[in-house]
Amino acid sequence: PARSGKLLGLAGGDAAAIDAALPVLDELCDRMERFDTPQAASAMKLAVNLPLLAAFQALGEAALITRDYGISPERLLGIIGKSSGGAPAFAVRSAAIITEMGGTRSDSVGFSIEAVEKDLRLMDEAGDAAGFNLTLVEAVRRTAHDAVREGWGDRDLAALAAFNLRA
Known part of the structure; x- marks a missing residue:
């Protein structure tokens, strides 16, 4: 799924850190879910x-x-x-x-x-x-x-x- 960009992304923690990683995550994931921690x-x-x-x-x-x-x-x-x-x-x-x-x-x-x-x-x-x-x-x-x-x-x-x- 990662190679075809079909992962479900689950990220938690600092919003700025997640935002900084989004370009890479967008390549790997077709859906991103954010959590507080x-x-x-x-x-x-x-x-x-x-x-x-x-x-x-x-x-x-x-x-x-x-x-x-x-x-x-x-x-x-x-x-x-x-x-x-x-x-x-x-x-x-x-x-x-x-x-x-x-x-x-x-x-x-x-x-x-x-x-x-x-x-x-x-x-x-x-x-x-x-x-x-x-x-x-x-x-x-x-x-x-x-x-x-x-x-x-x-x-x-x-x-x-x-x-x-x-x-």
């Missing part, structure tokens, strides 16, 4: 990533449900992608998802599972600090943690959907 922008980044990461976990579990019925990853993704349960990120990463679900490592890495695990840890910490038990975050975090532990940390988020299919 860097912490608020960071919290929003985690909030944006939570449904994305949960969607990839859910896609992996959907693949487990359909695997024994001869439904290919291509067909699964094609049907889910056109349904109300589809996530826009599935379309962006469809080739990598299909490659990973087919048992081959994808060369494309935009958001590594290692970075995914870090974001999930930060989400968990934010929930703890606010007194909330984020059960969805915990579930996806377990999968990401296991994936990193098994050497999948440098793979793209798309591989998270395939991780539970490895056996």
Whole structure:
């Protein structure tokens, strides 16, 4: 997304500093959201990533449900992608998802599972600090943690959907 200028920019803090960075940010982002503090922008980044990461976990579990019925990853993704349960990120990463679900490592890495695990840890910490038990975050975090532990940390988020299919 950065190379094509399609990022969602989230900036917080001093307005003059953000204004000074706008020429670069405008090249990278098709939308900019400003927040009063860097912490608020960071919290929003985690909030944006939570449904994305949960969607990839859910896609992996959907693949487990359909695997024994001869439904290919291509067909699964094609049907889910056109349904109300589809996530826009599935379309962006469809080739990598299909490659990973087919048992081959994808060369494309935009958001590594290692970075995914870090974001999930930060989400968990934010929930703890606010007194909330984020059960969805915990579930996806377990999968990401296991994936990193098994050497999948440098793979793209798309591989998270395939991780539970490895056996």
